[in-house]
Each structure stands twice: as C-alpha cells, then as structure tokens.
Amino acid sequence: MPPAPNLWAGEEGKAEAAQALIRGRRVRRNASFRxxxxxxxxxxxxxxxxxxxxxxFLCPDVRRGPSGAACRGDxxxxxxxxxxALLHRRLGFSLTHLSNTVIQRHLSVSGACRAIQKLTRVRxxxxxxxxxxxxxxxxxxxxxxxKTGVGKVGDKxxxxxxxxxxxxxxxxxxxxxxxxxxxFDSNNVVLIEDNGxxxxxxxxxxxxxxxxxxxxxxxxxxxxxRNFV
Amino acid sequence: MxxxxxxxxxxxxxxxxWFSSSACRMGSDGEPTKFQPPPKPVIIDKQRQREERRxxxxxxxxxxxxxxxxxxxxxxxxxxxRRKVFNIPEFYVGSILAVTTADPYADGKTNRFVGICxxxxxxxxxxxxxxxxxxxxxxxEICYELYSPRIQEITxxxxxxxxxxxxxxxxxxxxxxxxxxxNMKPVSHLDHEEIPVNKLQVRxxxxxxxxxxxxxxxxxxxxxxxxxxxxxKEAQKWKKPWLEFDMLREYDTSKIEEKIWREVSExxxx
Numbered sequence: 001m002p003p004a005p006n007l008w009a010g011e012e013g014k015a016e017a018a019q020a021l022i023r024g025r026r027v028r029r030n031a032s033f034r035x036x037x038x039x040x041x042x043x044x045x046x047x048x049x050x051x052x053x054x055x056x057f058l059c060p061d062v063r064r065g066p067s068g069a070a071c072r073g074d075x076x077x078x079x080x081x082x083x084x085a086l087l088h089r090r091l092g093f094s095l096t097h098l099s100n101t102v103i104q105r106h107l108s109v110s111g112a113c114r115a116i117q118k119l120t121r122v123r124x125x126x127x128x129x130x131x132x133x134x135x136x137x138x139x140x141x142x143x144x145x146x147k148t149g150v151g152k153v154g155d156k157x158x159x160x161x162x163x164x165x166x167x168x169x170x171x172x173x174x175x176x177x178x179x180x181x182x183x184f185d186s187n188n189v190v191l192i193e194d195n196g197x198x199x200x201x202x203x204x205x206x207x208x209x210x211x212x213x214x215x216x217x218x219x220x221x222x223x224x225x226r227n228f229v
Numbered sequence: 230m231x232x233x234x235x236x237x238x239x240x241x242x243x244x245x246x247w248f249s250s251s252a253c254r255m256g257s258d259g260e261p262t263k264f265q266p267p268p269k270p271v272i273i274d275k276q277r278q279r280e281e282r283r284x285x286x287x288x289x290x291x292x293x294x295x296x297x298x299x300x301x302x303x304x305x306x307x308x309x310x311r312r313k314v315f316n317i318p319e320f321y322v323g324s325i326l327a328v329t330t331a332d333p334y335a336d337g338k339t340n341r342f343v344g345i346c347x348x349x350x351x352x353x354x355x356x357x358x359x360x361x362x363x364x365x366x367x368x369x370e371i372c373y374e375l376y377s378p379r380i381q382e383i384t385x386x387x388x389x390x391x392x393x394x395x396x397x398x399x400x401x402x403x404x405x406x407x408x409x410x411x412n413m414k415p416v417s418h419l420d421h422e423e424i425p426v427n428k429l430q431v432r433x434x435x436x437x438x439x440x441x442x443x444x445x446x447x448x449x450x451x452x453x454x455x456x457x458x459x460x461x462k463e464a465q466k467w468k469k470p471w472l473e474f475d476m477l478r479e480y481d482t483s484k485i486e487e488k489i490w491r492e493v494s495e496x497x498x499x
Contacts, residue, residue: 125367172367176370176372179357179372179373179374179377180330180371180372180373180374180377180379181371182369182370182371183369183370183371183372184367184368184369184370185367185368185369185370185400186367186368188367204365205364205365205366205367206364206365206367206369209332209334209335209340210334211334212334212335213334227364227365228335228336229340229342229364229369229371
C-alpha cells in the first residue's frame with residue numbers, strides 16, 4: 001500500500017508525497033499508454049484499437065493526424081492544464097507546481113470500460129454514404145441512450161459525424177461481454193434514423209446473434225446484415 | 230482328418246515353421262495324438278511400447294491455495310460426469326477448433342464457430358477457452374465455457390501446440406495469422422504421434438500494441454520482434470531475475486497431476 005500523502009507537509013514534502021503516490025499505484029494489466037503526456041485520467045479509455053477508432057480525446061492516436069495534434073501540442077512528458085485540473089479533483093491536492101517535472105512513469109488508473117460511452121471513437125460498418133465519407137475527424141459518440149452512460153450491443157447512441165448528429169446502433173464492442181458472446185476487435189456501429197430505419201443497405205461485418213432477441217426493434221437492421229456470429 | 234491337418238498346417242505357417250510338429254504328428258503307437266492348439270502368438274505392439282501419452286486437461290489441476298480438497302473432488306466428479314456424456318477432446322493453445330453451440334437466436338438453433346484457441350483459463354467447471362478468427366476483416370473472439378450444456382460439439386480441426394501458452398498477442402499481429410477458413414477440413418492426427426509444435430514466429434502490426442509484448446514479463450517466444458535493438462534492451466530493464474528463485478511461488482503439480490490423472494482415467498473407463 002503506498003504511504004498516505006502527508007497533506008500537512010511543506011511544499012517539497014507535498015511534491016514528494018504526490019510523486020510517491022503516483023508511483024506507488026499498482027500498475028494494472030491493461031495499461032497501454034504510449035501517451036507522452038503521461039495519462040492519468042480515469043474513465044477516458046486506455047485502449048488503443050487497431051482501427052484507431054477508440055478512446056477518449058485526451059489519449060491521442062498518433063496516426064490520427066489533426067485530431068490528435070491539439071493534444072500533442074505539449075512537449076513530451078508534461079501534463080496539460082486540463083489533465084492537471086482533473087488530477088487536482090481526483091487526487092485532492094494541487095500538482096501545478098509539478099508542471100516542470102517530467103513524469104516518466106506510465107501508469108494506468110482503474111479501468112475505462114472498452115464499451116462505448118461519450119467521446120468514444122467508433123467505426124461505422126454499414127455502406128451508408130455518411131458513414132464512409134472521408135472526414136478529418138473520426139465519428140464520435142456524444143450520448144448514450146441508456147440509464148448508465150455505457151453502451152453495449154443493442155444500445156442506441158448519438159454520433160457526431162461530419163459535423164452532424166446521427167443516431168446509431170451498437171453492434172459490437174471491444175469489451176468482453178458475457179461468455180459465449182463474441183468480442184470484436186473494434187467498436188462497430190450501424191447508422192440509424194430516429195424511427196429505427198438503417199441508413200445503409202448492407203452490413204458486411206459480422207453481427208452477433210444476440211441482437212435477434214430484440215427482433216421487433218431491429219428487424220430492418222438485421223435484414224440488411226449479411227454475416228452473423 | 231487330412232483336411233483338418235491341412236488347415237492347421239496353413240494356420241501354423243503364418244506364425245512360424247512349427248507346423249511339422251504337433252498338428253500332423255502321429256503318436257509312436259500309431260494313434261493320432263490329442264489336438265494341441267497352437268500357442269498364442271505374442272503380438273508386440275510397438276505403439277503401446279512407446280510411453281503411453283498422458284494428457285490431463287489443465288482445468289483438473291486445482292489452484293494452489295487453502296481450499297479443502299473435497300471441494301475439488303466433488304467438482305471433478307461433476308466434470309467427469311459431463312465428460313461421459315459429451316466428448317471434450319484433447320486440445321492445446323494454438324489448436325484450431327470448431328465449436329457448435331445451441332443458440333435460440335441463431336438459424337437452425339445452432340451456431341458454429343471456427344477459430345484458433347488463444348487462451349485456456351479457469352479451473353474446474355468454469356474452465357473456458359477463447360477462440361479467435363478474422364471474419365470479413367473483423368477480428369472476432371468468443372470465450373466458451375468447456376462444461377456449458379449449451380455446447381453441442383467440439384471438433385479439433387488441427388491439433389498442434391505453439392511456442393507460448395497464451396496467444397493474446399495475435400490481436401496485435403497481422404490479421405493473416407488469425408484468419409482461418411470457416412469450412413476448414415479437419416487435419417488428421419495419428420494417436421501415437423507427438424503433438425506437433427508449430428514454431429511459427431508471428432509478425433506484428435506497428436506499435437502501439439495492446440500490451441508491451443516485448444517485455445520479459447510476458448516471456449513470448451512466438452513473435453518476430455522487428456524492433457530496434459535499443460527498444461529490446463530497454464524492455465529488458467523490467468526483467469525480474471529473482472522471480473524464478475522465489476520459493477513462495479513454487480507450485481509443483483507433478484504428483485497432484487499423477488494422482489488426478491489416475492483418478493480421472495479410471496472413472497472415465499467405467
């Protein structure tokens with residue numbers, strides 16, 4: 001157990017305590033930060049998907065280009081102000097005086113779920129024009145129509161694509177679900193209208209059979225699906 | 230009599246040249262001697278002479294701990310009961326399997342999936358294995374429970390081992406290494422042969438990977454690392470050479486395995 005931070009210590013004492021706390025945190029298995037900004041953020045996705053369509057906006061995907069540029073503006077190893085503010089809230093004491101120190105350790109915080117939530121980059125798998133048109137930003141989830149903000153297979157979400165809002169249906173995510181259900185290597189989504197009609201006409205990627213449970217709601221989406229898993 | 234003699238002679242000829250002896254021999258008093266049946270031939274089965282290969286499924290081995298062995302014994306009884314009804318074949322991480330499960334939402338109520346086994350986890354009745362395949366450029370993994378009543382059939386299409394016990398790095402490898410045809414034909418494997426070890430070294434996609442597979446903690450031998458030397462040296466910084474000498478982590482399962490294997494094979498023969 002890392003030593004509790006001595007909040008009554010002087011300036012240096014606080015800095016030391018802060019460092020010790022950060023270093024003492026148990027590194028979880030799914031730490032995968034390549035983030036030069038030393039990501040310490042909870043709940044913003046620590047997984048990088050192959051399709052580059054994942055994780056929170058503050059974990060930049062190096063291949064993404066312009067969308068990551070804003071975050072990569074800082075030199076490696078330093079924390080941005082937003083991260084600092086969040087850190088302040090989370091750890092309970094200010095670390096602004098650490099801004100000049102380069103924090104080398106990559107650590108993970110308690111797992112962001114690899115299911116779909118706000119600001120998750122998703123992959124549109126149908127052949128609709130909106131889904132396949134090139135744009136300088138990947139489609140992102142901005143709302144999940146769910147009591148919890150976490151979307152699983154069969155949940156409807158609101159997507160921001162090409163500067164417009166569009167509803168979509170989740171057909172697969174990277175998070176392992178119940179046993180015997182498939183887990184996909186990317187977060188897949190099918191664009192949908194408000195009344196449930198899909199925008200595209202074909203879905204080549206495999207769709208889990210579990211969607212058939214709600215045949216009534218998703219009958220049209222299931223009708224255009226080619227492969228099932 | 231002559232015919233019977235002839236037949237005995239022919240039979241004798243197959244097993245050696247003893248036919249001139251008992252079958253046609255006439256006793257010294259001229260009366261035919263009692264028919265002596267030929268000695269039973271000793272068939273030297275070279276296959277069984279090779280050490281009988283014992284395979285104990287890893288989920289039978291109890292984890293190290295302070296749990297009462299009675300709990301594992303009861304669980305093993307249930308596992309054996311299930312195995313009597315449903316055949317769970319021998320397979321390893323790296324073998325290609327085809328699994329059919331009962332699915333109320335699938336066509337024909339059954340769902341067939343083919344994939345390479347990348348991980349075998351869990352102990353006892355909750356033992357699982359994860360199959361991976363790439364369908365239409367989309368990687369799919371399904372975690373099946375070995376003893377689930379929903380599983381209707383498990384077929385081993387290709388029985389082989391790989392250099393590692395855990396092939397999770399296939400997620401970060403090029404998709405060609407995880408693609409298998411859904412209608413693949415089973416590759417025959419003879420019983421007495423050793424399990425072939427596929428010494429394939431897999432090529433990876435460019436970094437970042439989901440885990441830092443080059444680190445000594447994962448001890449992966451099946452990846453062809455094309456990283457620069459400095460990165461490989463830097464990864465060695467996380468080496469923990471004291472771990473192999475840690476006595477508290479020792480868990481010698483040879484005796485336990487022996488006992489359990491005998492128990493399981495006896496029960497299954499009944």
